[in-house]
Amino acid sequence: MGESDAGEAFARIEENIGELIEGWIAEADESLPIILTAHASIEGAKFGGERLVMLGNDLVLSGSLVKNKKFSYVAMGHIHKPQDVNEGQQPPVIYPGSIERVDFGEAKEDRFFVTVHIEKGQDTPVEWRKLTGVRPFIERRTALQSSENVTDFLKSALPKSKEMDGAVVKLVVEYPRELDTLIDEPALRKYAEKAFEFHLVKRPQTEARIRLPNDQAVSSLSPLDLLDIYWRASKIENADALQSLAREILANEEGASHLT
Numbered sequence: 381m382g383e384s385d386a387g388e389a390f391a392r393i394e395e396n397i398g399e400l401i402e403g404w405i406a407e408a409d410e411s412l413p414i415i416l417t418a419h420a421s422i423e424g425a426k427f428g429g430e431r432l433v434m435l436g437n438d439l440v441l442s443g444s445l446v447k448n449k450k451f452s453y454v455a456m457g458h459i460h461k462p463q464d465v466n467e468g469q470q471p472p473v474i475y476p477g478s479i480e481r482v483d484f485g486e487a488k489e490d491r492f493f494v495t496v497h498i499e500k501g502q503d504t505p506v507e508w509r510k511l512t513g514v515r516p517f518i519e520r521r522t523a524l525q526s527s528e529n530v531t532d533f534l535k536s537a538l539p540k541s542k543e544m545d546g547a548v549v550k551l552v553v554e555y556p557r558e559l560d561t562l563i564d565e566p567a568l569r570k571y572a573e574k575a576f577e578f579h580l581v582k583r584p585q586t587e588a589r590i591r592l593p594n595d596q597a598v599s600s601l602s603p604l605d606l607l608d609i610y611w612r613a614s615k616i617e618n619a620d621a622l623q624s625l626a627r628e629i630l631a632n633e634e635g636a637s638h639l640t
Contacts, residue, residue: 394439397445401416405450416451416455421458421459425463427461460482462477463475476494477491481516484550487517487519518549520537545574549579551568551579560584563582604630
């Protein structure tokens, strides 16, 4: 399904939802307040860090659909960022947000729940209550440049053991590829054992500039020679197999050029 087809499908779904809701409103007991609950995105709502994990197209309900003044209150789910999409107006259109953080995009966001008092024909007051004791997400980044005391250096980049207690912790390490074997992941996991979860993100760096021996120049080397130097300098696995494949490709190209 193309993007335009998906857009048309969502527009039709929204139209059907609108007709369904209008039917429910018409059938509702006029002596009782009407509450709409939905798990969906609303036009104009602000996304939090969870936007990073939403893939593909998303059904978006129009603001006019959920801000219908026949509603006394609209309780929404799906978007994790706490907000009133109809702030200062009635009815309140509330995303209370998730009660726990779900990824590092929400690491600095506070968590809430709401209490409301609903009466027919009256404005609905909303009280936001901030949650305490929410599981922290802690991210640390460091660059490893020396082969000396690697484990101690990486431990020093992490929070103290007490700070990690019950937290979700991520350590991102950039380092020269040749130091990869010096990173003792079991030792780091042991150090972070009080964390609820520990993520070690290893980002080996390859030297951007490859140095040739002093007695050689690029112009004196064949493409295969240059490739072989690149494979070795980058410490790429299966370098011999890649070099063999490159040799076959170049041989085929040379054969084709002779034919033409």
